[in-house]
Amino acid sequence: MHALIETAAKAAIILGTALVAAVANAGSAADVNEPHGLWIGAMHAQTPKVLSGAVVVDLAAIEALMPEKPLLLDVGPAARKPEDFPSDRPWLPIHRSIPNAIWMPGAGAAPLDARREELFYRRIEELTHGDKTTPIVVFCRPECWGGWNAGKRLVTKGYTSVRWFPAGTDGWQDKRETTEVKPDTEWIAEPTR
Amino acid sequence: MKILALVLCLALFGMAPAQKVLAADSAATDDERAARWKTIAESVFGDRKIEPTETLIKLDAPQRAQDAALMPVTLIMPEKDKIKSVYLVIDDNPSPLAAHVTFGPAADPGLLQLRVRVDTYTNMHAVAETGDGRLFGTVVFVKASGGCSAPVASTDEEATKGMGEMRMKFTEGAAPGKPMQATLMIRHPNFNGMQMNQLTRNYTPPRYVDKLSVSYGDSKIFDLDADISLSANPVITFSFVPNGKGPVKVVASDTMNGRWEQSFDMPATTN
Numbered sequence: 001m002h003a004l005i006e007t008a009a010k011a012a013i014i015l016g017t018a019l020v021a022a023v024a025n026a027g028s029a030a031d032v033n034e035p036h037g038l039w040i041g042a043m044h045a046q047t048p049k050v051l052s053g054a055v056v057v058d059l060a061a062i063e064a065l066m067p068e069k070p071l072l073l074d075v076g077p078a079a080r081k082p083e084d085f086p087s088d089r090p091w092l093p094i095h096r097s098i099p100n101a102i103w104m105p106g107a108g109a110a111p112l113d114a115r116r117e118e119l120f121y122r123r124i125e126e127l128t129h130g131d132k133t134t135p136i137v138v139f140c141r142p143e144c145w146g147g148w149n150a151g152k153r154l155v156t157k158g159y160t161s162v163r164w165f166p167a168g169t170d171g172w173q174d175k176r177e178t179t180e181v182k183p184d185t186e187w188i189a190e191p192t193r
Numbered sequence: 194m195k196i197l198a199l200v201l202c203l204a205l206f207g208m209a210p211a212q213k214v215l216a217a218d219s220a221a222t223d224d225e226r227a228a229r230w231k232t233i234a235e236s237v238f239g240d241r242k243i244e245p246t247e248t249l250i251k252l253d254a255p256q257r258a259q260d261a262a263l264m265p266v267t268l269i270m271p272e273k274d275k276i277k278s279v280y281l282v283i284d285d286n287p288s289p290l291a292a293h294v295t296f297g298p299a300a301d302p303g304l305l306q307l308r309v310r311v312d313t314y315t316n317m318h319a320v321a322e323t324g325d326g327r328l329f330g331t332v333v334f335v336k337a338s339g340g341c342s343a344p345v346a347s348t349d350e351e352a353t354k355g356m357g358e359m360r361m362k363f364t365e366g367a368a369p370g371k372p373m374q375a376t377l378m379i380r381h382p383n384f385n386g387m388q389m390n391q392l393t394r395n396y397t398p399p400r401y402v403d404k405l406s407v408s409y410g411d412s413k414i415f416d417l418d419a420d421i422s423l424s425a426n427p428v429i430t431f432s433f434v435p436n437g438k439g440p441v442k443v444v445a446s447d448t449m450n451g452r453w454e455q456s457f458d459m460p461a462t463t464n
Contacts, residue, residue: 042389042392042394043389043394044342044344077342079287079341079387081386082385082386082399082421083386083398083399084399085288085399086420089290089420090236090237090288090289090290092232092233092236092288093287094229094285094287094313096285096314169313169338170338170339173313173314177222178222178314179221179222179225180225
C-alpha cells in the first residue's frame with residue numbers, strides 16, 4: 001500500500017513537472033529551454049535566457065559596444081491595419097527604436113518563405129559589408145521569439161559576433177531616447193507573405 | 194495568456210518608480226514628438242487651432258501603466274458647462290485617435306474615464322471642444338507598451354463569450370437634478386487585428402466597438418466614437434444629471450454589425 005502511494009506520488013510529480021514544462025512553453029515565469037533549431041511556436045511568449053553562439057546583452061553592454069558601430073537589427077513587428085478601418089480616421093503607424101537601428105519587421109518569423117530568408121541573409125551581408133565578425137545586436141520587443149530566431153539565423157549562418165538584446169525596444173526606451181525608424185526599404189520592397 | 198500579459202507587464206513596469214514626465218528628455222525626441230502631434234492634429238482637426246490649456250481639460254493617467262492593455266485615463270473638465278466634446282489621442286498608437294465623446298443635454302461633462310491600450314511610450318493628448326467651437330489641448334507622457342498586441346484572453350472563444358453583455362454601476366445618493374456618476378461595463382473583446390491567436394498563429398480578425406450612445410430618458414448623455422485603442426471589455430465612467438424619467442439607455446455597436454441595447458433603472462432617489 002505504501003509502495004503504491006509512493007508510486008502514485010512519483011507519477012504525480014512527473015506529471016506535474018511535465019505540466020510545468022508545458023506551461024513554461026506557453027509563457028510562465030519558469031525557464032524555457034532553447035529549441036534545437038528555430039522556434040516555430042507562438043512568437044509572443046517567454047524566450048530562453050540564452051542563445052547558443054550569441055551573447056545575451058543588456059542596455060549597458062549595448063552602450064559599451066556602440067563605439068564599434070554594431071549593426072542594430074530590430075525585427076519587431078509592424079502594426080497591422082484592421083480590415084475596413086474607416087478611411088476618415090487617421091491610421092499613422094509609427095515604430096520607435098534604438099537610434100540608427102535597421103528595422104526588418106517580421107524577419108524573425110519561422111518558418112519564413114525561402115525567398116524572404118534569402119533576402120534577410122543578403123541584406124545582413126550588405127549591411128555588414130560581408131564581414132561576418134561585425135558585431136550585430138538583434139532585438140525585438142520583450143518576450144518575442146522573433147528576436148531569438150533572427151539571432152539564431154545569424155549564428156547558424158556563421159556570424160561570430162551576434163548579440164541578442166531580449167529586453168528589446170522596451171528595455172531601451174525605458175532608459176534612453178528612441179527615434180522613429182522606417183522599415184528597411186529593401187526588406188519591405190517584397191511582400192511579407 | 195492573461196498570465197503572460199501579467200508577467201510581461203510586471204517584468205516591464207514593476208521595477209522603476211513612477212516619475213512625473215511631461216515629455217521625453219532630449220530635445221531631438223521632443224522635436225520628433227512635436228512633429229508627430231502636428232501630423233495627427235492636422236489629420237484629426239484640419240487647420241483648426243488647438244490652444245494649450247491648464248484649466249479647461251486635464252488628463253490624468255498613470256505615468257507607468259500596470260497593464261498597457263488596460264490603462265485607465267481620466268479626463269477632467271472643471272469648467273464643464275463650456276464643454277461640447279472631448280478627444281483622446283494616444284500619439285504613438287497606430288490609430289492615434291482613441292475616442293471622441295460628444296456630450297448631450299443630459300450630460301454632466303466634468304468627468305470621463307476610459308481604459309485604453311497603449312502601444313509604446315508615448316505622449317497622450319486630450320482636446321476639449323468648447324461650445325463656441327474652439328479647441329483646447331493638454332498632454333502627458335505615459336510609459337506603457339505592448340498593449341496593442343497583448344492577447345485578450347487565452348482563446349478567442351473565451352474572449353468573445355457573453356459579447357454585448359452590459360452592466361452599469363451608479364454612485365449612491367441619487368437625487369433629481371443632482372449630477373451623478375455611472376460606470377458602464379460592456380463585454381466585448383475589442384479585437385484590433387493585432388492580436389495573434391496563440392494556437393493557430395493567425396491574427397484574430399478585428400472586431401471592435403466603434404459607436405456607443407448613452408441617454409437618460411429621451412435626453413442624450415453622450416455619443417462615443419471609438420476604435421481599436423479602447424481596451425477589451427470597455428469600461429466607461431461618466432457623469433450625468435438625472436432630470437425627469439429614466440432609465441439610462443445604452444446602445445452599442447461594433448464593426449461586425451453587432452448591436453446591443455440595454456436599459457438600466459436608476460437606484461431609488463433620496464431626498
